[in-house]
Amino acid sequence: xxxxxxxSLILTSAPALGTHVHGVAHLDMALxxxxxxxxxxxxxxxxxxxxxxAPETPEEHEAxxxxxxxxxxxxxxxxxxxxxxxxxxxHLDETPASLSASQVHSDGANxxxxxxxxxxxxxxxxxxxxxxxxxAYDFMCESPAQLGQIILNAFETFPSLTTIELAFLSDRVxxxxxxxxxxxxxxxx
Ligand SMILES: [Zn+2]
Numbered sequence: 001x002x003x004x005x006x007x008s009l010i011l012t013s014a015p016a017l018g019t020h021v022h023g024v025a026h027l028d029m030a031l032x033x034x035x036x037x038x039x040x041x042x043x044x045x046x047x048x049x050x051x052x053x054a055p056e057t058p059e060e061h062e063a064x065x066x067x068x069x070x071x072x073x074x075x076x077x078x079x080x081x082x083x084x085x086x087x088x089x090x091h092l093d094e095t096p097a098s099l100s101a102s103q104v105h106s107d108g109a110n111x112x113x114x115x116x117x118x119x120x121x122x123x124x125x126x127x128x129x130x131x132x133x134x135x136a137y138d139f140m141c142e143s144p145a146q147l148g149q150i151i152l153n154a155f156e157t158f159p160s161l162t163t164i165e166l167a168f169l170s171d172r173v174x175x176x177x178x179x180x181x182x183x184x185x186x187x188x189x
């Protein structure tokens with residue numbers, strides 16, 4: 001199976017806007033037999049940033065800087081065991097700093113119709129289309145067949161996360177798993 005096919009499968013498994021639920025993040029992994037590994041993490045900004053509106057206060061601007069610094073290290077989100085995988089690239093689809101701009105340009109359409117939220121922390125939440133954070137890490141693994149486990153450090157980094165929906169695809173494994181705080185490691189082979 002080529003990496004192009006793997007990528008399209010991963011894309012179709014990405015969460016739709018309607019699945020944005022506070023406390024629930026998604027981690028999608030695709031490992032090519034040549035060792036190329038992509039890991040994509042998608043989370044409501046509520047859980048990684050504490051808010052989803054444009055930053056207003058000095059504290060909110062500071063929170064965005066802190067988040068960027070954390071995300072530069074994939075270990076903030078996960079650790080890999082086996083495979084000798086080295087980070088080669090990082091893609092932040094929408095940087096936290098650009099969040100305010102994209103919300104300003106909201107056309108007022110409501111993509112959050114299915115949005116499942118507690119009302120109490122949601123009063124000032126205007127739900128433009130950029131309430132999710134999406135970041136992708138590219139790795140090159142020296143021995144991809146030996147990639148054995150992922151440990152989801154994101155629960156420790158972001159305390160309000162309760163669940164991570166994990167998907168892993170390689171030329172020999174396809175698994176999906178709902179991961180909770182109780183057991184943060186997942187076997188990949
Ligand atoms: Zn939200």
